[in-house]
Amino acid sequence: MSRRATYHHGDLRRTLLDASLALAEESGVAALSLREVARKAGVSHNAPYHHFPDKGALLAAIADEGFEALAREMTVASAAVPDGPRAPLARLEACGLAYVRYALKSRAHFRVMFRPELAQDACVTPRCSMTRPFELLVESIVACQRAGQLPDGDPMPLVLTCWSAVHGLASLWLDGPLSLDPKGFGKSPEKLAATVVGTLSSLATAAMVLPAPRARQGRDDGARRRTTRSTRE
Amino acid sequence: MSRRATYHHGDLRRTLLDASLALAEESGVAALSLREVARKAGVSHNAPYHHFPDKGALLAAIADEGFEALAREMTVASAAVPDGPRAPLARLEACGLAYVRYALKSRAHFRVMFRPELAQDACVTPRCSMTRPFELLVESIVACQRAGQLPDGDPMPLVLTCWSAVHGLASLWLDGPLSLDPKGFGKSPEKLAATVVGTLSSLATAAMVLPAPRARQGRDDGARRRTTRSTRE
DNA sequence: TGTACATCAGTGAACGCGCGTTCACTGATGTAC
DNA sequence: TGTACATCAGTGAACGCGCGTTCACTGATGTAC
Numbered sequence: 001m002s003r004r005a006t007y008h009h010g011d012l013r014r015t016l017l018d019a020s021l022a023l024a025e026e027s028g029v030a031a032l033s034l035r036e037v038a039r040k041a042g043v044s045h046n047a048p049y050h051h052f053p054d055k056g057a058l059l060a061a062i063a064d065e066g067f068e069a070l071a072r073e074m075t076v077a078s079a080a081v082p083d084g085p086r087a088p089l090a091r092l093e094a095c096g097l098a099y100v101r102y103a104l105k106s107r108a109h110f111r112v113m114f115r116p117e118l119a120q121d122a123c124v125t126p127r128c129s130m131t132r133p134f135e136l137l138v139e140s141i142v143a144c145q146r147a148g149q150l151p152d153g154d155p156m157p158l159v160l161t162c163w164s165a166v167h168g169l170a171s172l173w174l175d176g177p178l179s180l181d182p183k184g185f186g187k188s189p190e191k192l193a194a195t196v197v198g199t200l201s202s203l204a205t206a207a208m209v210l211p212a213p214r215a216r217q218g219r220d221d222g223a224r225r226r227t228t229r230s231t232r233e
Numbered sequence: 234m235s236r237r238a239t240y241h242h243g244d245l246r247r248t249l250l251d252a253s254l255a256l257a258e259e260s261g262v263a264a265l266s267l268r269e270v271a272r273k274a275g276v277s278h279n280a281p282y283h284h285f286p287d288k289g290a291l292l293a294a295i296a297d298e299g300f301e302a303l304a305r306e307m308t309v310a311s312a313a314v315p316d317g318p319r320a321p322l323a324r325l326e327a328c329g330l331a332y333v334r335y336a337l338k339s340r341a342h343f344r345v346m347f348r349p350e351l352a353q354d355a356c357v358t359p360r361c362s363m364t365r366p367f368e369l370l371v372e373s374i375v376a377c378q379r380a381g382q383l384p385d386g387d388p389m390p391l392v393l394t395c396w397s398a399v400h401g402l403a404s405l406w407l408d409g410p411l412s413l414d415p416k417g418f419g420k421s422p423e424k425l426a427a428t429v430v431g432t433l434s435s436l437a438t439a440a441m442v443l444p445a446p447r448a449r450q451g452r453d454d455g456a457r458r459r460t461t462r463s464t465r466e
Numbered sequence: 467t468g469t470a471c472a473t474c475a476g477t478g479a480a481c482g483c484g485c486g487t488t489c490a491c492t493g494a495t496g497t498a499c
Numbered sequence: 500t501g502t503a504c505a506t507c508a509g510t511g512a513a514c515g516c517g518c519g520t521t522c523a524c525t526g527a528t529g530t531a532c
Contacts, residue, residue: 012475028350030263033518044477046520051475055519116409117261130410156418160402160425161432165394168401176349177363185389192393199394203433206440245508266485277510279487284508288486 013051015041020062024108029115034058059118066109067129073098074136088143089150089205093197095140096166099133100193103170110170137163150204162200169196246284248274253295257341262348267291292351299342300362306331307369321376322383322438326430328373329399332366333426336403343403370396383437395433402429 019040024032034055038045052058077098078091103110112118113130141158144150150158172178173189185192252273257265267288271278285291310331311324336343345351346363374391377383383391405411406422418425 030350034520035518045518046478047476049520114404114408114410116413117263157428157432160418161398161429164401164405164429165398166401167405168397168399169393171347171404172397172400175347177347185393195390196394196397199390200436203436203440207436208439267487268485278485279511280509282487 012041012043012047015043016048016051016058017062017065020058021106021108024111029108029111029118032059056118059112062109063113064129066106066113067133069106069109070099070102070113071132071136073102074133078136078140085147086149088140088147089201092140092144092162093201095137096162096197096200097193099166100170100196101190103174104189107174110174114171134159134163149208151207165196165200166193169193245274245276245280248276249281249284249291250295250298253291254339254341257344262341262344262351265292289351292345295342296346297362299339299346300366302339302342303332303335303346304365304369306335307366311369311373318380319382321373321380322434325373325377325395326434328370329395329430329433330426332399333403333429334423336407337422340407343407347404367392367396382441384440398429398433399426402426 016037019037020032023036023040034048035045037058038048041047048058052061074095077094081087081090081094138155138159141150141155141162145152145155145158169178169189169192173192178185178192179189187195249270252270253265256269256273267281268278270291271281274280281291285294307328310327314320314323314327371388371392374383374388374395378385378388378391402411402422402425406425411418411425412422420428
């Protein structure tokens, strides 16, 4: 970091981002105001304008940071799985768990990342930063397919399903219905994440014990028809 | 509806709810203000106070309405599937598709339902209205288990996984990353929903062709170990 | 090394705005007798 | 049936508030010569 970058205050830009996150964590992203952020950073209410053209730019910077951190966590989690015949699926599971863990740990980041209306104006190619985490997911799934741990063919249906599942779990927890627990799940979010990832993984594992869905056509025609219809539609 | 309920204006309560939904649809839930709602309803800015104690109460009423409508759509979709040996799984699929379809069609409703901070003060037992849709999902899954179309045992892991998947898909679409489509999915949200539901369904179907996961232990010990760990954790 | 100047990162006052909410009111509707 | 009164659903003015943003400014830091 150049001397210029920490001019005067030390690193007001960083301080403002941290203050924003802390405030969003406390009172919700919607309640986040530039003036409050400046107050929290111990600085006059328009000092932020020397670092961000407007409020949207500050939020966009937070989102960017968040997507980078998410990709980092996924990468680290995946790399922590030792090589071996089962590694691809275990790495995919690790990515999924890392996604949920990141959302829970950095809820303010996660909320800003997926509230496009907040940073809309400032972010010319909005949400483009999701690219890297998305690529990691695709790579993990393709690796599973190559290793015969997930069905062959277009990976996108699997990508979409996995992404939806972990994103949905994180959203349901952060948005209340799960954390208020009127449903009797009664578990920590980490355990719920392990349940979802484990359920998907064990369904896939069970499905892959037979060579391929096509091989079963004679055996269970009803299932074959349904399967085809649903995935092709 | 009693005469009293439509006093004077006709049915201002209804009109206010509709105006709120229309505004939320146009400019986002966050931008929704009581004054704007009144303006849209063609009424002075404090007429709403004769129908809702405050802003939170109006939003809570919208959420309640939304959960009821969601349950209705799921019920109708499920009931439309004719009886037969494959009916339970087809009904579960229909519920999942109805969930996503509802979110897409009534995005304003959906957003208010899952933004607890908005209606927090007014809703003493917040999100309790999710109870009915949730019960429908549990019933559908238990029916599949009884019919041998999903693995036996505690239904909650499956419930959680299905709910997460459809909720996640709806959220990803409504919150941008999917609808902006930098990922090349290039499909309508209805097709994406069919893809996710179909992928889950076909994995489950493939997994159920063998009698039960336990039966495979000798055949693939690695898979057995992973499956057990992940779901139990 | 010293000096003159440019730039940079902050301050403080002020703007106009829309918000939620309160208040006293008005006129239409309903009701007791 | 008519009359007196209560209730109810709306109006319009006003409140205080925090917001995002603009402006002219100040003093610290950097730089050319």
